[in-house]
Amino acid sequence: MQVLGLKKSPFFFIFSMVMISLLSFKANDEKTIIVSKDGKGNFTTIQQAIDAVEEGKSIRTKIIIKPGTYREKVTVSAAKSPIILIGEKAENTILVYGDHASKQSAEGKNIGTTGSSTLFIFSDNFSAKNITFQNDAGPVGQAVAVLTTGDKIAFENCRFLGFQDTLYTKGTQDDPDKSKTSRNYFKNCYIEGTTDYIFGAGTAVFEDCTIYSKKNASYVTAASTPEGAEFGYVFINCNLTGDASANSVYLGRPWRPFAKTVYINCAIDSTIKKEGWHNWSKLDAEKTTFYAEYNLKGAGADPSKRVSWSHQLTKDQAKKYSAKNILKGKDNWNFT
Numbered sequence: 001m002q003v004l005g006l007k008k009s010p011f012f013f014i015f016s017m018v019m020i021s022l023l024s025f026k027a028n029d030e031k032t033i034i035v036s037k038d039g040k041g042n043f044t045t046i047q048q049a050i051d052a053v054e055e056g057k058s059i060r061t062k063i064i065i066k067p068g069t070y071r072e073k074v075t076v077s078a079a080k081s082p083i084i085l086i087g088e089k090a091e092n093t094i095l096v097y098g099d100h101a102s103k104q105s106a107e108g109k110n111i112g113t114t115g116s117s118t119l120f121i122f123s124d125n126f127s128a129k130n131i132t133f134q135n136d137a138g139p140v141g142q143a144v145a146v147l148t149t150g151d152k153i154a155f156e157n158c159r160f161l162g163f164q165d166t167l168y169t170k171g172t173q174d175d176p177d178k179s180k181t182s183r184n185y186f187k188n189c190y191i192e193g194t195t196d197y198i199f200g201a202g203t204a205v206f207e208d209c210t211i212y213s214k215k216n217a218s219y220v221t222a223a224s225t226p227e228g229a230e231f232g233y234v235f236i237n238c239n240l241t242g243d244a245s246a247n248s249v250y251l252g253r254p255w256r257p258f259a260k261t262v263y264i265n266c267a268i269d270s271t272i273k274k275e276g277w278h279n280w281s282k283l284d285a286e287k288t289t290f291y292a293e294y295n296l297k298g299a300g301a302d303p304s305k306r307v308s309w310s311h312q313l314t315k316d317q318a319k320k321y322s323a324k325n326i327l328k329g330k331d332n333w334n335f336t
Contacts, residue, residue, distance in 0.1 A: 082125035101142035166193035171202030196222035213242030224256035232260030272300030
C-alpha cells in the first residue's frame, strides 16, 4: 500500500498544480469594473472607469454600467487594453452629450465635426452591449454620437441617436498610414439620423440592424472608403425605415471618390428614393464609387428605378458579402 501511495503522490501533485494554474489564469483573464451613478460601484462616471483600464495589456476589462443617464464626453485612448462596456439594456443605460460642430472651443474656434462626438474610440478591441449612445444637440448641423478609428470594434444591441452625422466610422480618414485597418461590426443595433448619419472611411458591417431615417432626412450613408479597400459599408438583413417623407432619402452619397456601400437582403420602405443613390454633384464619382444591392424587398427596393451607375449583384457576387468574409482580416478576427 505504501508503494501505491508513492506512485499516486506525484500525479496528484501535478494535477493540483495544473488546476491551480488554470484557475489562476481564469481569474486573471478578465477584470471587472462597475460604474453606478449612486456610488455603489467602483466609479460614478464612465470616463473614470475607462481611465482606470491599464494600457498595453492583453487582458480585457469588463466595465458594467448600471442603469442611468450618464451625461459626459468619453474618450478611449489608443493605448487602452481591450475593453467591453455592458449595460443592462439600451433603453435605460444611456451615454449622452450635446456638442456640435459649430460650438466654440475655449480658444474661440469651432470644435468641428470630429470634436463634437459624445464617445471617441481610438483603441483596438473595443466592444459594447446594451447601451444607448446619443448626441442630443438636435438638428443644428454635424453632431456625432460615436466616433471610431480603432480596429476590431463591435456593438451589439446598442442604439445610436442623433440627427446629422450620428455615427462616424472615421477609420484611417486622416491617417498617413493607409496600411492600418478599421473594422467595425454592428449586430441588432438601432441607428437613426437625418443627413449622412452613417459616414466615414472605416469598414463596417451592419447585421440585423434597424436604420431609421428621421423627419427631414436626406442621406443614410456618406462613405469615404479608401482607394483600394475591398469593402466599405455592408448592410445585411437590415430594416431601413423611418418617419421621413416618402421618396425623400438616398441610400448613400460619396464623401470621397472611392466610396463603397452595399445592401444585402434588406427591407427598404417607401422613405428611400426610387433612384437610390446620389453622386454628391461629382460626375467623376460615378466611375469610382461602388454602390450595390442584392435581394432587397419593400416599397423602396425597385431595382428598375435605380441610377444607371449603381449595381444589382448576382447571387454568386453576393456570396462574398458575409460578415465573416468582410471582417476576418489576416488575423481571423472573431467578432461575435
